[in-house]
Amino acid sequence: MEAGAKSAGEPTLRERKKRRTRAAIAEAALELFWEHGFQETTIREVAEAADVAPRTVWSYFPTKEDLVFPDHAELREQLERRLAERAEGATAIDTLREWIAELLADERGYDAKIRQLQLIEREPALRGHERLRQAELEDILAAAVAVDLDVAPDALVPHMVAAATTAALDRLRPPDPADRASRDEALALVDDAMTFVGAGVRGLQHRRR
Amino acid sequence: MEAGAKSAGEPTLRERKKRRTRAAIAEAALELFWEHGFQETTIREVAEAADVAPRTVWSYFPTKEDLVFPDHAELREQLERRLAERAEGATAIDTLREWIAELLADERGYDAKIRQLQLIEREPALRGHERLRQAELEDILAAAVAVDLDVAPDALVPHMVAAATTAALDRLRPPDPADRASRDEALALVDDAMTFVGAGVRGLQHRRR
């Protein structure tokens, strides 16, 4: 059992300190990466900016790349929980759409995400990691879709659905830093994806029987 | 202009030596990775096994991960050429299917590919790189699909089509080393993907007007 899972009644001092340290490191890292570039910034510099020992940075973030995705674990858990707890009638994609809408509504979170995407855009070295993270979420989504369609978790269709949906979300990356995709556009993207995969699934079901 | 692009009339001695050295390094690397693991094997060991200097390994393969995808550049070029030179009536996906069929027909290439996939399966550290490589091919495919559909290269639909198709190819990864996906199964996968994306595209076009 991990620390901090004590029903979140009230976090202990130790817990609060850890969160603060972690946040400080991530913030310092993002700032330095943004200012001087990912490659150019060393972990030692991040440590100095966050006022901790280099060794401590590594204890919070196993790799340098992880510093760019500080909230990935949280997002992952959120998605898993949402999908697991969705109502009887709601499909996985419906649930995803709802979740996206909520994420987009969070001003600070949205800004941070855009900033993160722009950083990744600028640093090809980060693309691999991003794709890996994406693949994790995709697998979770695919598993839920498989339940919806009543097929095996490793069947073809759920993974095509998940991949197409992820590809749609990938399109919200703004090419021009000034020209941010609006929230409505982002949701329209998801809607198009839903139409696409819905038709795809029906097309395949129809051919099959 | 890169060396070796002299109409391939007859490769010079230098060229042949380079190819041999490159192949020897890749072969030695795959062997060692397979036998002792990717993380556990050092570049120095690969160099020794291939009877070259460590520095030479890095001159052929910029990163350790690249040793696992020795023929990626070639595949990439093949796909680009095929798509560029396809007949008037043939769609991008048709062309892809044809190409896959030919790749599957090559016994040695197929075995090597399966081995590579199993290695990646075993080493999570390689997943990021694989996804990155996949993304490159996906972008090429998406660009061609965009031409087919007469939409912008960065439009949503082509990328969903490409992503779904790639996801299908991803399914040919055999979970059990002994139970290899047969060539027919692999092609059936592509066919299902074609049905899926075809229906998806039509569904979206229909809704749009």
Added chain:
DNA sequence: GTGCAAACCTGCACCCGATGCAACTTTGCA
């Protein structure tokens, strides 16, 4: 509040991947 154990932070030594540079060797060609 005292004291103890667990959790956390830190410095140190070390390994390995990766790069720039300056020789040295081999190949291509006049």
Added chain:
DNA sequence: TGCAAAGTTGCATCGGGTGCAGGTTTGCAC
């Protein structure tokens, strides 16, 4: 045969990452 270009190598160096052994802080029972 000889010269220039390409290819190979060793060397020095940097930065990411890990294991380990203290030292410090926090939680908690008494």
